[in-house]
Amino acid sequence: MLTMEGNMSKVITLDKTIEVTRKLHEAFAYVSEFSRIEQWDPAVASASKLTTGKPGIGSRYQIDMKAGFSLYYEIIEFEVNKRLLMTVDSTLFTAIEEIVFTTTDTGTKVRYIANFNFPAPIAIISRLNPAVMNWVGNTALEGLRKALEDNFTTPKASNVLAAADKLILPGVWRFTRLGYTSSRKRWNALSAYMYDRHVVITGATSGIGLAAAKQLAELGAELTLVVRDKNKAQQVVRELIEQTGNTRINIELADMSLMKDVHALADRLLKAGNQVDILINNAGALFNPRKQTTEGLEQSFALLLLGPYILTERLHSLLAKSESARVVNVLSGGMYSQKIQVNDLQSQRGEYSGSTAYARAKRGLMILTEEWAKRWQGDDISVNAMHPGWVDTPGVVNALPEFYRVTKCFLRNPEQGADTITWLAAAKEASKVSGKFWLDREQHPSHLSKRTVETAAQRKQLLVALEKLEKTTATTKPKQRKKATS
Incomplete structure (x- = not known):
């Protein structure tokens, strides 16, 4: 789901969910180390952790996008096996992103909620092309789904x-x-x-x-x-x-x-x-x-x-x-x-x-x-x-x-x-x-x-x-x- 708010449509909200057969604690362990986003989001060129230790409140990450700009994430709320809340800063927008994990009968539900705040000039472009943001979210979540299902074939001799x-x-x-x-x-x-x-x-x-x-x-x-x-x-x-x-x-x-x-x-x-x-x-x-x-x-x-x-x-x-x-x-x-x-x-x-x-x-x-x-x-x-x-x-x-x-x-x-x-x-x-x-x-x-x-x-x-x-x-x-x- 994608919604827009504000007179200049400055805030864009994404709310998307995937379900995987992976156990909840395994899904959380993988996603919470957010530098791994480069493995599942095709829009990301590289990702690095700027802090040391286990993921938790205060962990910071630099995400370099293929489009040529960087995002800076910081975890501000961290509930083990339940939820991550992160701030995002960049030259193009700021955002609040939340990832929520819940157990299902067959595995884990992962819900991604993001509120993007664009400056007025970029917001106008985003308003004209809302499908772009929707596509970006769908592509990233599909990559995450494949990563968590972990059903890849073994590379064969060539x-x-x-x-x-x-x-x-x-x-x-x-x-x-x-x-x-x-x-x-x-x-x-x-x-x-x-x-x-x-x-x-x-x-x-x-x-x-x-x-x-x-x-x-x-x-x-x-x-x-x-x-x-x-x-x-x-x-x-x-x-x-x-x-x-x-x-x-x-x-x-x-x-x-x-x-x-x-x-x-x-x-x-x-x-x-x-x-x-x-x-x-x-x-x-x-x-x-x-x-x-x-x-x-x-x-x-x-x-x-x-x-x-x-x-x-x-x-x-x-x-x-x-x-x-x-x-x-x-x-x-x-x-x-x-x-x-x-x-x-x-x-x-x-x-x-x-x-x-x-x-x-x-x-x-x-x-x-x-x-x-x-x-x-x-x-x-x-x-x-x-x-x-x-x-x-x-x-x-x-x-x-x-x-x-x-x-x-x-x-x-x-x-x-x-x-x-x-x-x-x-x-x-x-x-x-x-x-x-x-x-x-x-x-x-x-x-x-x-x-x-x-x-x-x-x-x-x-x-x-x-x-x-x-x-x-x-x-x-x-x-x-x-x-x-x-």
């Missing part, structure tokens, strides 16, 4: 995309921030309710891992951050709580390149017995020259392949306890250049290259992604891998200074690199597929050339080698049976 990946220019272009900007135009809303989900994420104190942790904390998930530096981790937790208002953030200390730490971490999590809904294997680094850990393992192999293998295998029972569990493995486009070397997993032969060792380890993790997907499909566990693109992180600056110098103007920020991690961890449609490789929420081939494809025998050899190392590096030894006494 032959066109696969062909482009094999060509150097289109393939490399997609790794940049320009590729991210292009892809996001096709994305659906991410309205997942994560307050009942527990996420374990490695390497979460900087770069992509930290960005993913923040995004998941904003969605309400309980987080367990696996970190090496306790002091740094405590500072990260304080900042995440301040930024997101989410206090359910835990720390587990472990160096993922040391198998004694990985086993001890798994032991602690198994002893606690809490289900793990999402495991994100993100910890990584590129090493030059070749180095060995204190356990005698080559660092790239230990950190990027053996560590994730042991942690994921050992947490299988906690993942299996969850409804629709997920494993997300963070890879790299560098794996496209390498084939797994099952007879030289620790790069002992020939001249060592940190980039090559890194890419081979990531190739191995892609193989594990496919193997776990097949093995655990009956356990309701989806396992996927993703490529964050080229991201401006401290790791890239330190490990690849020349690459950074040449590409820095095209690099993504960590939030853009982390997006697909969050989507694979949270999106309803992402749980419907397993064993795939993703970039910007789109399926990409795991190989670009036959020369990188391993044989079935090589794949089996890799699995046998990793399983053997899992057993030999275990910190918990079987108890010896006492001799019987007479």
